[in-house]
Amino acid sequence: MFTGIIEATGTVEKIIKNESNIDFVLSCGFTHELKIDQSLAHNGCCLTVVETYDDKYKVTAINETLEKTNLGKWEIGTEVNLERCLKFDGRLDGHIVQGHVDKTGTVENIQDKDGSFFITIHYDETDEFVTVPQGSITVNGISLTVAGSGFGKFSVAIIPYTWEFTNMKNLKIGDTVNLEFDIIGKYVTKLLKKNAAI
Structure with missing residues (x-):
């Protein structure tokens, strides 16, 4: 965890x-x-x-x-x-991440916003993996908030500290990144599919 x-x-x-x-x-x-x-x-x-x-x-x-x-x-x-791995004696600063990559995505766009960075990532969308604005997403292991969400793509805003301290600064358009979607969202999606099938 x-x-x-x-x-x-x-x-x-x-x-x-x-x-x-x-x-x-x-x-x-x-x-x-x-x-x-x-x-x-x-x-x-x-x-x-x-x-x-x-x-x-x-x-x-x-x-x-x-x-x-x-x-x-x-x-x-x-x-x-x-x-x-997480120690259960402190604050959970990010979100619950399992370390199980769901799929990869491709960097579609990188915008420099006067020191912060706005990155758009494309992935093959299925009804199992979705994003929602202000929801959680893990990109290359980094807990991030979804800034924008569309069909098969999402955007995240990166603060300068995260940009410099992680390998985000090395990303180029076309690069492949690891994605882990929010575990709560995955459970909700599965339950909704199960109820729809009944």
Whole structure:
């Protein structure tokens, strides 16, 4: 369980193909605090730490994860948003995030609004995944508020701190981003579909 509040960014140091899986070796400022079997969200995708050494750690992405996320597009040097799992002894600053990426989206537009940034993202809409204005959405693991919502697309406004502190600043038009839709919205949508079928 996560909140979508990015703790730090990490850097991809090594990529190792392992049959249909990929092992990623990353470095970050809190590597020395990580433990084997710990859950860590990478661009919003929950992966398990399988090895730690020096200032680096290793995680494994299975084929299903690679197909549903942007992890397969990572290269050596890619900057990744990181968040350790939620501790239930503090405030929930973002929203409830599971670390299970629903699908990917494509950056359609980036506008500089005198220091803040307005980003529009397109995705293949189904009746399972929808956005609503002022609702919650997770983009590359970042808890954001939907500023605008349309069929198969939504926009978010990024404050300067989030832009600089996360990998948002590296985004370009056409880039693929990981999306996790609001869990409450997903449950409501499923219940409405179930009731409509009765």
